[in-house]
Amino acid sequence: MATSPTFKAGLEDVVAGTSDICFIDGREGRLVYCGYDITELAKHATFEETVFLLFHKRLPTKVELEAFDSKLRSFRAVPGQVLQIMKELPREIHPMAALRTAVSLLGNFDTDAERTGRDAYVETSMRLVAQIATVIAAWERIRNGQEPVAPRLDLSHAGNFLYMLFEREPDPLHAKVFDVALTLHADHELNASTFSGRVTVATLTDLYSAVGAAIGTLKGSLHGGANENVMKMEMEIGAVENAEAWIKQALAEKRKIMGFGHRVYKTKDPRAFILEDLSAQVATRAGTTKWLEMTRVIERTVLMEKGLYPNVDLYSGSMYHVMGIATDLYTPIFALARISGWTAHILEQLANNRIIRPRADYTGPEKLDYVPLDQRM
Numbered sequence: 001m002a003t004s005p006t007f008k009a010g011l012e013d014v015v016a017g018t019s020d021i022c023f024i025d026g027r028e029g030r031l032v033y034c035g036y037d038i039t040e041l042a043k044h045a046t047f048e049e050t051v052f053l054l055f056h057k058r059l060p061t062k063v064e065l066e067a068f069d070s071k072l073r074s075f076r077a078v079p080g081q082v083l084q085i086m087k088e089l090p091r092e093i094h095p096m097a098a099l100r101t102a103v104s105l106l107g108n109f110d111t112d113a114e115r116t117g118r119d120a121y122v123e124t125s126m127r128l129v130a131q132i133a134t135v136i137a138a139w140e141r142i143r144n145g146q147e148p149v150a151p152r153l154d155l156s157h158a159g160n161f162l163y164m165l166f167e168r169e170p171d172p173l174h175a176k177v178f179d180v181a182l183t184l185h186a187d188h189e190l191n192a193s194t195f196s197g198r199v200t201v202a203t204l205t206d207l208y209s210a211v212g213a214a215i216g217t218l219k220g221s222l223h224g225g226a227n228e229n230v231m232k233m234e235m236e237i238g239a240v241e242n243a244e245a246w247i248k249q250a251l252a253e254k255r256k257i258m259g260f261g262h263r264v265y266k267t268k269d270p271r272a273f274i275l276e277d278l279s280a281q282v283a284t285r286a287g288t289t290k291w292l293e294m295t296r297v298i299e300r301t302v303l304m305e306k307g308l309y310p311n312v313d314l315y316s317g318s319m320y321h322v323m324g325i326a327t328d329l330y331t332p333i334f335a336l337a338r339i340s341g342w343t344a345h346i347l348e349q350l351a352n353n354r355i356i357r358p359r360a361d362y363t364g365p366e367k368l369d370y371v372p373l374d375q376r377m
């Protein structure tokens, strides 16, 4: 059968819904949350303020932000049973697989998980934003044979995550750049995981199930998994002076270079500029600029050889590495930020819901005669 003229592989440029949350100008390289440019938000807003913006589609007043932040903090602790069951998981599984299980467990121990209505959905979304940080940090501790660190209520979301991860007072520079990194990753229109979350919740399932679907989608190497693979590539390259030749060879072998290319951006991802700067701040302070320099050589080489620009994943890897964060935690950290966008889109979907059910062009055979089992060759 002929393919429909409207069909586009990978749904490229297909508009699959309307949204007030996020706008991307792929040609100009602009990213906007609810009318505010990401560059402005990265400069001025905290992650908590950004979450409020995404949920309510407007900036909070000072009083509203204080109330919102304090409610988020109050949700940080997770049920002991969740941590207990997580301790039974095989230690070698990928942290994204552990996160997928942990979110499902959080849903199982939330007696309000099936509540409906905007207020209940917002409250569950806030719980998810707060608790995902706790379970990601807890898994890092558990898999290293350590006890999870209880959240602190006096720290920001970013600072508390670093505290739970390392069990020490977060370095103020690290807490600040991490907060900005969370804001930068908070939302990105109908990316694969957000779309998956919207499709799932549109069946009127619960929010934990929708977020579980989004986590499974983010885990793939073409989506959230790319940041981890950038760092693995840099480790394989080993030294700044090897980078150019390594990249040229990889491109000659038609290999994809992680951290480059994007379905929507046709220029450098605006988040990559900011992350490059944050990465430079962290690297300079630590006196470890090797990875940053290597990333810059890789960026130049890929642009020269293939005309491809960096995406959000290129500079985050080297920054997290210098901060002492394990490579396979980069994708869960992406989830730690993107949970805000996922739940904002879920809230938007539920506010005006219709089940998402597209069609497929059938390309298989037709009108075959059924052959009885014992007569088949």
Ligand code: COA
Pocket (backbone or CB within 6 Å): 010, 221, 222, 223, 224, 226, 255, 256, 257, 258, 259, 260, 261, 262, 263, 306, 308, 311, 312, 313
């Ligand atoms: N390295 C090398 N070549 C790349 C590339 C990369 N990172 N990204 C795209 N290309 C090339 C493709 O090989 C293809 O070339 P061809 O036309 O000669 O076959 C062309 O650019 C189009 O790429 P395609 O994979 O069809 O684009 P897409 O829109 O389907 O995919 C991505 C977008 C992001 C999945 C893709 O660019 C990619 O795989 N990037 C690496 C993973 C990554 O960093 N993901 C994070 C996204 S934020």
